[in-house]
Amino acid sequence: MFNTDADYVESILQQFGIKVSLSLTLQARQLCNDSRQLQAGDIFCAVAGTQQQGEHYIADALAANSSLILVETSDVSKHGLTHQKVNQAGDCVEIISFYQLNKCLFALAKAFYKSPQAHMTMIGITGTNGKTSTSQIIAQLQESLAMPTGVIGTNGAGKVDALIPIANTTPGATELHSLLQAFVESDQNAVVMEVSSHALAQGRVTAELFDIAVFTNLSRDHLDYHGSMASYADAKAKIFANNNLQVAVVNGNDETAKQWLAEGKIQNALVYGRDLTVKQFDNYVHASAVKATKQGMSFVVKTQDDEQLIESPLLGIFNVDNLLAAISVLLVRGHSLSNIATAVKEIKPVMGRMETFQSAKLPLAVVDYAHTPDALANALQACREHCSGKLWAVFGCGGDRDKGKRAIMGQVAEQYSDNIIITNDNPRSEQPEAIANDVLSGCVKPENVTVMLERQQAVLHVLKTATNKDVVLFAGKGHEDYVEIQGKRHQYNEREWVRSQYTTGITQ
Numbered sequence: 423m424f425n426t427d428a429d430y431v432e433s434i435l436q437q438f439g440i441k442v443s444l445s446l447t448l449q450a451r452q453l454c455n456d457s458r459q460l461q462a463g464d465i466f467c468a469v470a471g472t473q474q475q476g477e478h479y480i481a482d483a484l485a486a487n488s489s490l491i492l493v494e495t496s497d498v499s500k501h502g503l504t505h506q507k508v509n510q511a512g513d514c515v516e517i518i519s520f521y522q523l524n525k526c527l528f529a530l531a532k533a534f535y536k537s538p539q540a541h542m543t544m545i546g547i548t549g550t551n552g553k554t555s556t557s558q559i560i561a562q563l564q565e566s567l568a569m570p571t572g573v574i575g576t577n578g579a580g581k582v583d584a585l586i587p588i589a590n591t592t593p594g595a596t597e598l599h600s601l602l603q604a605f606v607e608s609d610q611n612a613v614v615m616e617v618s619s620h621a622l623a624q625g626r627v628t629a630e631l632f633d634i635a636v637f638t639n640l641s642r643d644h645l646d647y648h649g650s651m652a653s654y655a656d657a658k659a660k661i662f663a664n665n666n667l668q669v670a671v672v673n674g675n676d677e678t679a680k681q682w683l684a685e686g687k688i689q690n691a692l693v694y695g696r697d698l699t700v701k702q703f704d705n706y707v708h709a710s711a712v713k714a715t716k717q718g719m720s721f722v723v724k725t726q727d728d729e730q731l732i733e734s735p736l737l738g739i740f741n742v743d744n745l746l747a748a749i750s751v752l753l754v755r756g757h758s759l760s761n762i763a764t765a766v767k768e769i770k771p772v773m774g775r776m777e778t779f780q781s782a783k784l785p786l787a788v789v790d791y792a793h794t795p796d797a798l799a800n801a802l803q804a805c806r807e808h809c810s811g812k813l814w815a816v817f818g819c820g821g822d823r824d825k826g827k828r829a830i831m832g833q834v835a836e837q838y839s840d841n842i843i844i845t846n847d848n849p850r851s852e853q854p855e856a857i858a859n860d861v862l863s864g865c866v867k868p869e870n871v872t873v874m875l876e877r878q879q880a881v882l883h884v885l886k887t888a889t890n891k892d893v894v895l896f897a898g899k900g901h902e903d904y905v906e907i908q909g910k911r912h913q914y915n916e917r918e919w920v921r922s923q924y925t926t927g928i929t930q
Contacts, residue, residue, distance in 0.1 A: 424451065424452060424535065424600070424603055425449055425450070425451055425463075426449070426450045426534075427448065427449060427450075428444040428445060428446055428447075428448040430450075431444060431448065431450050431465070431490065432444055434530070434533050434534050435518070437533055438520070438526060438529075438530065439501060439502065440501065440502040440518060440520070441502065442502065442504055442516065442518060444490070444516060445513075445514065445516075447513075448489050448490065449463055449489065450463060450464070450465050450489050450490060451463035451464050451465075451489070452464045452465070452596070452600050453465050453467055453530070453531055453534050453535075453596040453599070453600070454466060454467065454596055454597075455467040455468070455469050455476065455527065455594060455595075455596050456589075456594070456597075457476075457479035457482040457483055457486070459597075460482070460483055460486035460488055461486065462486065462487040462488075462511070463487065463488075463489045464486070464488050464489065465488065465489060465490045465491070465492065466479075466480075466483035466486075466488040466490070466491045466492070467492050467520075467523060467527060467530070467596060468480060468483070468491060468492065468493040468494060468523070469494050469523050469524040469527060470494040470496070470523070470524055471524065476493065476494060476523075477493050477494070480493065480507075480517065483509075484507055484508070484509040484510060484515060485509070485510050486509075486510070487509045487510050487511045487513070488509060488515060489513070489515065490515060490516055490518070491515060491516070491517045491518070492518050492520045492523055493517055493518070493519055493520065493523070494519075494520055494521075494522070494523035494524055495519040495520065495521055495523075496521075496522070497519075497521070498521045500519040500521070501519060501520065501521035502518065502519065502520075503518070503519045504516050504517065504518045504519070505517055525625075527594070527595040527596065528595040528625070528626070528627070528628070530595075531595045531596045531598070531599035531600075532595075532599060534599070535599040535600065535602065535603040536603070538599060538602035538603040538605065538606045539602055539613075539631060541606050542572075542602070542605060542606065542610055542611060542612050542613050543611065543612040543613075543633050543634070543755065544612070544613055544615075544631055544632045544633050544634070545557075545560065545612060545613065545614040545615070545632065545633065545634045545636065545751055546615055546617045546627070546631065546632035546634070546635050546636065546661055547560075547614065547615070547616055547617060547636040547638065547747075548616075548617040548618070548619070548622065548635075548636070548637055548638070548658050548661045549636075549637055549638025549639045549640065549658065549673070550638070550639055550640055550641045550643045550794060550796060550797075551638060551639055551641065551740070551792075551794065551796055551797045551800065552638035552639060552740065552743065552744050552747070553575065553576070553591075553616040553617075553638060554575055554576045554577060554616060554772060554775060554791070554901075555741065555744045555772045555775045555776075556636065556638060556744045556747045556748055557573055557575050557614045557615065557616055558573060558575075558577070558582050558772045558775075559744055559745060559748040559769060559772070560614045560747075560748045560751050560752070561573045561581075561582035561614050562582055562765075562768075562769050562770065563748055563749075563752055563762065563765045563766065563769070564611070564612060564614075564752065564755075565581075565582065566765040566768060567752070567757055567761060567762075567765055569611045569612060569755070570608075570609060570610045570611045570612075571610060571611060571612045571613065571614060572601070572602075572605040572608075572610040572612070572613045572614075573585060573613075573614055573615070574588070574592070574593065574598070574601060574613065574614075574615035574616065575591055575592075575615060575616035576591045576616060576791075576901065577772075577773060577774070577901050579593075579601050588601075590618070590621075591616050591618045591621075592615065592616060592617050592618045592620070592621035592626060592627060593626075594626055595626060595627075598626075598627070612755075614751075617632075617661055619647075619654060619657040619658055620647060620657075622657045622658065622660040622661060623647075623657040623660070628660070629660060629661055629662055629663035629664075629668065630663055632661065632663070632668060633667070633668060633669070634668070634669050634671060634751055634754055634755075635661045635662055635663070635668055635669070635670050635671065636671040636672075636747050636750075636751065637658065637661065637662075637670070637671070637672050637673060637676070637679055638673055638676075638743070638744070638747060639673055639676045639678075639679075639743075639796070640654070640655055640658060640676060640677075640678040640679075641794060641795065641796035641797075643794045643824065643827070646823055646824045646825075655678050658678075659682065659687065662687075662688055662689075664687070664688065664689040664690075665689065665690070666689075666690055668690065669690055669691075669692060669754050670688045670689070670690055670691040670692070671691075671692050671694065671747060671750045671751055671754065672688055672691050672692070672693050672694070673693075673694060673695055673743060673746075673747065674693040674694060674695035674698045674703070674706070675695040675696060675697075675698070675743070679693075691703075691705070692705045692706070692707065692750050692753070692754060693705065693706050693707075694706065694707040694708075694709075694743075694746040694747055694749070694750045695707075695708065695709070695743070695746065696708075696709045696710070696712060696721075696739075696742060696743070696746075697709075697710065704726070705725075705726060706725065706726060707723060707724075707725055707746055707749055707750045707753065708723070708724045708725070709721045709722065709723055709724075709732075709742055709746055710722050710724065712739060712742055714737075714739070714807035714808060715733075717733070717735055718733070718734045718735040718736050718737055718741075719734050719736060719737070719738070719739065719741060719742055719745075720732065720733045720734070721742055723746070723749060723759065723763075725753065725759065728758075728759045728760075729759075730759040730760055730762075730763045731763065732745065732749070732763050732766055733763075733766070733767055734766050734767070734769060735767070735769060735770075735771070736769060736771060736776065737771075737776045737778065737788070737804050737805075737807075737808060738776055738800065738801065738803070738804025738805075738807070739800075739803065739804060739807070740800040740801075740803075740804060741776065741804070745766065749762055749766075773900075773901050773917070774789055774790065774791050774899070774900030774901030774902070774916075774917055775790060775791060775900060775901075776788055776790050776801065776804065777789045777790070777917060779920050779921055779924045780924070781890075781924045782890065783890055784885060784888075784890060784923075784924060784928075785811075785814070785884075785885065785888040785889060785890060785891075785892040785893060785894050786805075786808065786809070786892070786893045786894070787885070787893075787894050787896065787920050787924070788801070788805055788893065788894065788895050788896065789896045789899070789900060789916055789917050789920055790895060790896070790897050790900055791897075791898065791899070791900025791901060791902075792817070792895075792897040792898065792900075793817075793819070793820065793847065793897070793898045794827065794831075795827055795830040795831050795833075795834045797897075798815070798817065798831055798834050798835065798838075798897055799834045799837075799838055801895055801897055802815060802834070802835070802838035802839055802895060803838055805893045805895050806838065806893075808893060809891075809892065809893040810891045811888075811889055811890075811891030811892040811893070812840040812841060812888070812889070812891075812892045812893075813838070813839045813840050813841075813892070813893050813894075813895070814839060814840065814841045814842075814843065814884055814888055814892060814893070814894040814895065815835040815838070815839035815841070815842050815843070815895050815897065816842075816843040816845060816880055816881065816884055816894060816895065816896045816897065817831065817835065817843075817844070817845070817847070817895075817896075817897040817898045818844060818845045818846050818847035818849075818854075818857065818858070818861070818875075818877070818898055819831055819847055819857050819860070819861055819898075820847045820848045820849075820850065820898075821847075821848060821849040821850035821851060821852030821854075821857055822850040822851055822852060823850075825860060828857065828860035828861045828863075828864070829860060829861065829863045829864030830864060831861055831864065832844075832861040832862060832863065832864025832865045833864040833865070834864075835865070836864070836865050836866065836867060836870070836871075839895070840870065841870055841872075842865070842870055842871045842872070843871075843872050843873075843874055843880050843883070843884055844858045844861050844862065844871060844872070844873045844874070845858075845873075845874055845875055845876070845877045845880040846875050846876070846877045846905055846907075847898045847899070847905075848902075848904075848905060848906040848907075849905075849906070849907055849908075850906050850907070850908075850909075851908060851909065854875045854907075855875070858873050858875065877899075877905060877914060877916070878914065878919060881896060881916065881919060881920060881923075882923070882928065882929055885920075885923055885928055886928055896916055896920065899914070899916040900916075900917075901917070902915075902916075903915040903918075
């Protein structure tokens with residue numbers, strides 16, 4: 423638990439030009455800029471966001487017994503002005519105006535929590551696909567090589583085998599630094615975290631946070647937010663500090679990365695990939711002789727200094743890319759390729775990422791989070807490598823998100839699978855039928871497509887219909903345990919639902 427007294431808080435505020443005398447009895451617990459997460463004793467940072475204004479939640483902060491409230495002002499002349507109100511517990515609470523609080527929030531949290539990132543190796547991963555898998559592979563490998571590692575990302579925060587859910591893939595500044603401080607207190611050697619394009623575009627994190635910055639790939643996603651692929655790419659590129667203090671680990675097979683490298687936009691790079699033209703690079707991690715096996719994937723890794731056979735229990739050629747990224751990070755951290763190869767053999771599939779379920783009488787079922795055209799294509803191609811019968815694709819598209827990718831998802835499913843079931847993903851405020859029709863517009867063979875919007879029913883239908891030689895990909899939900907419809911999350915854990923059919927028999 424991170425607790426501070428009045429003198430400490432005063433000293434932090436002085437660093438930002440605010441001189442104030444706080445109550446001697448003040449015991450501040452954490453910084454928090456989300457009123458829904460406030461606990462007694464927290465300092466509430468009432469920032470001015472793009473959609474919500476923190477000052478509107480001061481009453482909630484008082485009701486939650488906050489110990490101090492910092493409220494954003496755009497008027498520099500009001501910086502440091504204070505007044506008082508009484509919280510629910512009857513304590514007098516200072517409310518301090520803070521000029522451009524949102525802009526200063528990262529620096530404020532860093533100072534408040536005593537720069538916890540300085541005590542660990544910080545590894546940031548960005549890209550359209552592969553962030554979650556790569557981050558958890560890195561964490562698993564480092565743990566097996568006696569390097570305790572914290573994880574922050576889509577599946578939650580904490581140790582890789584004991585993740586606690588968090589609201590955003592990349593937390594905001596106050597939550598992030600609170601997590602990092604907790605990692606320091608639990609003696610973590612490193613932190614590996616997913617870095618979303620939204621977080622980079624909004625400045626919630628900056629390149630200077632990361633000792634190692636990993637770029638996996640770029641394909642269509644989030645255009646509802648970024649507007650164009652160029653803007654999306656620019657956001658992703660913000661993870662690179664381009665100095666000798668940071669090592670950039672970059673996918674040399676990705677077209678955007680190739681362009682950045684050719685234009686000199688990425689400095690101090692270690693380039694990884696399959697079938698690279700290695701003479702172009704001083705530092706590389708190259709995979710060749712890639713083979714799909716019954717157990718997973720095997721390939722030969724070659725660096726400028728070493729060569730080693732890698733045998734992995736993970737399915738799919740795209741997991742070769744994820745493994746290469748992870749191997750590259752561990753090489754940067756000083757591990758030998760032979761020790762890494764030994765550790766790779768013990769990797770467990772990432773929850774909801776090409777997670778397999780098998781039975782002699784049922785098809786091979788694969789649950790994956792793929793929810794972009796590129797990710798769906800990769801997942802289906804990976805499944806095809808292990809399929810001797812027909813390949814089924816069961817998926818939907820999220821509502822209130824990039825509508826332009828829906829028809830493309832239909833095209834991809836038709837190109838790479840034999841049978842398609844279009845179902846709900848998270849329709850949110852949209853009508854599920856309208857989303858399904860958007861997906862259908864990309865399909866030219868309707869005889870191979872079934873629309874079955876109730877997702878649990880769709881899963882049962884396919885498992886009853888497919889043969890034991892078939893492979894079924896359930897795409898889109900992955901680790902999620904809900905379906906969101908009209909603002910309400912309905913409990914639905916696809917992994918557990920599929921697992922139950924394989925352990926207790928198909929529900930009739």
